[in-house]
Amino acid sequence: MSDQAPANTSDVGQKRPVPVPEPAVRRLSLYLRQLEAFHASGLLTVSSKQLADPLGFTDAQVRKDLGYFGQFGKPGKGYSVISMIATIRKILGTDRIWNAVLVGAGNLGNALAGYRGFARKGFRIVAVLDTDPDKAGRSLGIDPSLVVQPMEQLPDIVREKNARLAILAVPAEAAQQVAEQLTRAGIFGVLNFAPVTLALPREVSINDVDLAVELEQLAFHIGSTVKM
Amino acid sequence: MSDQAPANTSDVGQKRPVPVPEPAVRRLSLYLRQLEAFHASGLLTVSSKQLADPLGFTDAQVRKDLGYFGQFGKPGKGYSVISMIATIRKILGTDRIWNAVLVGAGNLGNALAGYRGFARKGFRIVAVLDTDPDKAGRSLGIDPSLVVQPMEQLPDIVREKNARLAILAVPAEAAQQVAEQLTRAGIFGVLNFAPVTLALPREVSINDVDLAVELEQLAFHIGSTVKM
DNA sequence: GCTTGTGAAACGTTTCACAGCA
DNA sequence: TGCTGTGAAACGTTTCACAAGC
Numbered sequence: 001m002s003d004q005a006p007a008n009t010s011d012v013g014q015k016r017p018v019p020v021p022e023p024a025v026r027r028l029s030l031y032l033r034q035l036e037a038f039h040a041s042g043l044l045t046v047s048s049k050q051l052a053d054p055l056g057f058t059d060a061q062v063r064k065d066l067g068y069f070g071q072f073g074k075p076g077k078g079y080s081v082i083s084m085i086a087t088i089r090k091i092l093g094t095d096r097i098w099n100a101v102l103v104g105a106g107n108l109g110n111a112l113a114g115y116r117g118f119a120r121k122g123f124r125i126v127a128v129l130d131t132d133p134d135k136a137g138r139s140l141g142i143d144p145s146l147v148v149q150p151m152e153q154l155p156d157i158v159r160e161k162n163a164r165l166a167i168l169a170v171p172a173e174a175a176q177q178v179a180e181q182l183t184r185a186g187i188f189g190v191l192n193f194a195p196v197t198l199a200l201p202r203e204v205s206i207n208d209v210d211l212a213v214e215l216e217q218l219a220f221h222i223g224s225t226v227k228m
Numbered sequence: 229m230s231d232q233a234p235a236n237t238s239d240v241g242q243k244r245p246v247p248v249p250e251p252a253v254r255r256l257s258l259y260l261r262q263l264e265a266f267h268a269s270g271l272l273t274v275s276s277k278q279l280a281d282p283l284g285f286t287d288a289q290v291r292k293d294l295g296y297f298g299q300f301g302k303p304g305k306g307y308s309v310i311s312m313i314a315t316i317r318k319i320l321g322t323d324r325i326w327n328a329v330l331v332g333a334g335n336l337g338n339a340l341a342g343y344r345g346f347a348r349k350g351f352r353i354v355a356v357l358d359t360d361p362d363k364a365g366r367s368l369g370i371d372p373s374l375v376v377q378p379m380e381q382l383p384d385i386v387r388e389k390n391a392r393l394a395i396l397a398v399p400a401e402a403a404q405q406v407a408e409q410l411t412r413a414g415i416f417g418v419l420n421f422a423p424v425t426l427a428l429p430r431e432v433s434i435n436d437v438d439l440a441v442e443l444e445q446l447a448f449h450i451g452s453t454v455k456m
Numbered sequence: 457g458c459t460t461g462t463g464a465a466a467c468g469t470t471t472c473a474c475a476g477c478a
Numbered sequence: 479t480g481c482t483g484t485g486a487a488a489c490g491t492t493t494c495a496c497a498a499g500c
Contacts, residue, residue, distance in 0.1 A: 021491055025448055029441040033423055047459060055425050059459090060493060067461060075460040076500040092444050093451035100443070111339030112439070117423060121440040165446055189446035191439075195261055195345060197283050205449040207442045211340070211419075212349040213257040214435045215328070215393065216320050218417035220253055221433040222392055223321035249469055275481065287481090288471060295483060303482045304478045 024065040030055050031062065032088045039081050047078035098123050099161050101187070103178050104169035105130040105138065105148045108193060112167055113140045126161040129154060131174055151181065158185040165189045172196045252293040258283050259290065260316045267309050275306040326351050327389050329415070331406055332397035333358040333366065333376045336421060340395055341368045354389040357382060359402055379409065386413040393417045400424045 034055055038046055048066075049059040066072055066079075069091050073079045089095040102113055102125050112118075113128050128140060129149045136150040149157070157163065166187045170178050175194035182190060189205040192198055195213070198206055262283055266274055276287040276294075294300055294307075297319050301307045317323040330341055330353050340346075341356050356368060357377045364378040377385070385391065394415045398406050403422035410418060417433040420426055423441070426434055 019490090023491070026441075026445060028448075029438070029444045030425070032444075033438070033441070034425075037424075049459085054427075058493075060495095061491095063459090063461060064492075071461070073460050074500065075498070076458050078459065091448070093447040094444055098443070098447055107339045107342045111336045114335045115439060117438075117440045118443065121444060123440065123443050164450055165443065167443075188450045189443075191442050191446060196265075197258070197262075199282075205446050207446050209437060209439075209442060210257075210261070210345075211343060211437075212345045212351065213254075213261070214419050214437060215326070215346065215351050215395075215417075216257045216260075216322055216349060217254060218393055218419060218433050218435050219321040219326055220256075220319070222416045247468090251469070277481090286471075288473095289469095291481095291483065292470075299483070301482050302478065303476075304480050306481070 018068060020068045024068055027055075027057065027061070027065055028088055028092060031065070032085065032092070035081055035085045035088070039085060043081055045078045045080055046084075048073070050078070094122050096122065098165055099126045099163040100124065100165035100167055101126060101154070101157060101161070101163045101182075102128045102167040102169065103130070103151075103154075103182070104171075104193075105135050105140065106169065106171075109167075109169040110140055112169055112193075113146060123165070125167070126163055127153075127157045129157070131170060131178065151178075154181055155185045158187060163187065165191070168192045168194055170194055246296060248296045252296055255283075255285065255289070255293055256316055256320060259293070260313065260320070263309055263313045263316070267313060271309055273306045273308055274312075276301070278306070322350050324350065326393055327354045327391040328352065328393035328395055328419075329354060329382070329385060329389070329391045329410075330356045330395040330397065331358070331379075331382075331410070332395075332399075332421075333363050333368070334397065334399075337395075337397040338368055340397060340421075341374060351393070353395070354391055355381075355385045357385075359398060359406065379406075382409055383413045386415060391415065393419070395419045395421070397421045 031051060034051060035046070047059070048062040052059045052062045072084060072087055086095070100123055102109055105128055109128065113125055118125065125146070127149060128146050129151055130136065131151055133150050135148045138148045140146045140148065164187065166182045166189070168175060168178060168190055172194045175192065175196050176198060179190060179192070179198045179200055183200050183204055188203065190198065190200070190207070192206055192208045193211070195210045197208070200206060259279060262279060263274070276290040280287045280290045300312060300315055314323070328351055330337055333356055337356065341353055346353065353374070355377060356374050357379055358364065359379055361378050363376045366376045368374045368376065392415065394410045394417070396403060396406060396418055400422050403420065403424050404426060407418060407426045407428055411428050411432055416431065418426065418428070418435070420434055420436045421439070423438045425436070428434060
């Protein structure tokens with residue numbers, strides 16, 4: 001911040017690490033998903049076009065995106081499905097298990113605790129907590145080993161289970177307060193389902209999923225497409 | 229498509245309706261959410277800065293975004309909270325009730341059927357269906373008036389209830405097939421929770437929510453922020 | 457011949473900065 | 479004085495197009 005040198009010339013002569021566009025990182029997840037489907041169906045090699053088409057992207061986009069991270073393809077051939085999967089997992093950091101705590105044992109929290117899609121991608125929900133002490137002790141639908149715990153346990157759980165991620169499924173009113181507890185407990189990424197914008201230190205990544213907003217966006221696009 | 233005239237000169241002399249950026253439409257939903265919170269706390273008027281700050285945007289961004297849809301503020305004063313709420317609802321099309329069908333009565337489907345955030349924004353889930361005929365007849369958690377129905381009922385339900393939206397919470401393998409049924413039944417917007425990219429006619433709007441992808445994105449951002 | 461990797465051009469979005477109005 | 483509305487500049491992202499490699 002107190003740096004005198006112009007940011008873009010400070011590494012002249014170095015590898016020129018072009019900043020990766022955020023949308024490219026998001027698409028990486030989709031490339032991975034598609035590659036896993038290709039792998040399941042026995043395909044060994046794909047071209048950028050084969051990867052792009054089912055996702056609704058262009059081949060150039062795929063090549064550009066991959067280009068931000070290295071050179072993985074063979075001209076005339078394409079990309080190896082298995083090694084591309086391994087590479088993207090490494091880039092995303094999902095070549096290992098991530099432990100997450102879930103806060104909010106309501107309607108949505110219960111569903112998320114049992115969502116198999118998380119486990120399939122290497123995310124493990126290691127504890128479920130709730131701000132309501134009365135809910136403590138209840139066991140959850142799918143995994144009977146998970147029992148709702150009171151918030152006081154949070155710091156211990158995060159430390160013992162080495163959790164870096166949290167899933168926040170509490171009512172809007174409680175979200176900011178709980179998010180701060182998570183931050184103090186050592187959580188570095190929050191997947192937030194509460195319809196509020198969280199204010200947390202910059203080192204904590206936040207990903208908001210507001211289900212009502214998603215429907216609202218559909219309403220807008222239908223409204224200006226179809227006459228009613 | 230067979231139009232001869234250049235698209236950008238076809239309305240010379242008209243109002244110059246500058247195309248609205250997609251990100252601006254998305255932010256509109258967040259402005260609305262924030263304005264509703266301001267309204268609940270009794271605030272009557274806000275400046276673009278007051279609206280921007282809690283959302284992490286800039287005041288200029290707010291003014292630009294609103295500018296795409298008209299002129300709503302008073303210089304020196306700001307924007308009227310109530311009339312801004314009404315205006316944005318009208319723009320998004322949520323100044324009326326939207327009926328939606330939900331397909332998939334599993335873990336996630338059950339939670340979504342009972343999610344109160346939808347109703348609060350004027351979205352009503354009028355039916356729950358499942359591809360598994362054995363599930364038909366079961367009643368759902370929260371609202372006992374909702375009973376799982378077999379897929380054969382879909383066309384009748386959509387017509388009778390005037391549903392334009394669908395929430396898709398079926399396994400990946402079934403998603404494309406079900407999405408096509410929805411399209412044939414007259415659905416124009418799909419909120420898709422299945423981890424696949426749907427291929428549907430252009431007139432159908434699709435909004436994808438892949439929960440595992442959201443965690444993956446957090447993993448990436450933590451990986452390149454915090455050393456492990 | 458087919459496909460990658462990548463500069464350069466085109467396009468889209470955000471930020472700046474200020475005239476004009478209450 | 480305080481704030482909006484908006485062109486113009488800056489910035490970021492996608493598309494184009496083609497040389498190089500298998």
